[in-house]
Amino acid sequence: MTRTPLMAGNWKMNLDHYEAVALVQKLDWTLKDAKHDYETVEVAVIPPFTDIRSVQTIVDADKMGIVFGAQDVSEHESGAYTGEISAAMLSRLGCTYVVIGHSERRQYHGEDDALIGRKAKAVLKAGMTPIICCGEGLDVRKEGRQVDYTLAQIDGAYADLDADEAKKTVIAYEPVWAIGTGEVATPEDAQEVCGAIRARLAELYDQETADAVRILYGGSVKSSNVAEIMAKDDVDGALVGGASLKAEEFAAIARFTEHAGA
Numbered sequence: 441m442t443r444t445p446l447m448a449g450n451w452k453m454n455l456d457h458y459e460a461v462a463l464v465q466k467l468d469w470t471l472k473d474a475k476h477d478y479e480t481v482e483v484a485v486i487p488p489f490t491d492i493r494s495v496q497t498i499v500d501a502d503k504m505g506i507v508f509g510a511q512d513v514s515e516h517e518s519g520a521y522t523g524e525i526s527a528a529m530l531s532r533l534g535c536t537y538v539v540i541g542h543s544e545r546r547q548y549h550g551e552d553d554a555l556i557g558r559k560a561k562a563v564l565k566a567g568m569t570p571i572i573c574c575g576e577g578l579d580v581r582k583e584g585r586q587v588d589y590t591l592a593q594i595d596g597a598y599a600d601l602d603a604d605e606a607k608k609t610v611i612a613y614e615p616v617w618a619i620g621t622g623e624v625a626t627p628e629d630a631q632e633v634c635g636a637i638r639a640r641l642a643e644l645y646d647q648e649t650a651d652a653v654r655i656l657y658g659g660s661v662k663s664s665n666v667a668e669i670m671a672k673d674d675v676d677g678a679l680v681g682g683a684s685l686k687a688e689e690f691a692a693i694a695r696f697t698e699h700a701g702a
């Protein structure tokens with residue numbers, strides 16, 4: 441089973457829509473210069489909601505190979521939910537991906553696995569791909585419970601998804617202690633949990649489903665460490681925060697095969 445690697449840049453709450461256009465253009469030029477083949481490594485940017493329309497316009501106008509998505513979505517279809525954005529609105533804007541249940545949403549907005557499952561369903565129903573985030577905090581890691589903890593998150597988020605739906609999801613394993621800290625998990629740490637996630641998907645569904653799901657690693661990924669993480673069997677890409685705000689650095693991450701062993 442060949443899974444196309446996905447490098448997704450989560451900009452978090454950074455860059456206004458002018459800055460977004462400038463970054464996407466620079467990323468596109470950099471990847472064009474390198475003759476990047478998007479069929480070999482998919483490249484996505486995940487800007488704040490207010491940037492998406494501008495990103496869509498420039499991506500379409502310049503026929504870029506870059507795809508884009510959103511950082512969150514409402515579980516509801518429409519109605520009196522002030523401040524929320526629906527999956528249909530994001531789909532209409534051409535979003536391919538929607539990040540669901542990022543640890544910052546779990547921490548600051550109290551999102552739990554059941555809500556994350558409902559959001560994933562809403563995203564799938566609208567024809568987009570949810571990137572379902574999971575991962576343990578430092579206390580859990582210190583107790584050595586990272587696998588059980590993360591698998592419980594997966595069980596909760598996938599409880600109401602059938603195999604056909606599960607197959608269309610992407611998972612991002614992000615140990616919270618490695619996010620924005622410069623503290624990157626070792627490739628072995630990443631493989632331990634990503635491998636366990638795939639095995640759990642095979643238990644919950646079947647091997648074919650488990651093999652179809654791309655599992656990304658996230659947490660202080662840079663061009664200097666991405667190749668060794670990508671060398672692991674169950675790591676199919678990266679959800680990149682800080683390093684995705686620099687076009688050349690993010691392009692170098694997408695071009696990880698060029699600096700394997702660096």
Ligand SMILES: O=C[C@H](O)COP(=O)(O)O
Binds near residue numbers: 450614659661680682
């Ligand atoms: O969504 C991205 C992750 O939270 C990783 O962020 P980071 O690359 O800045 O550590």
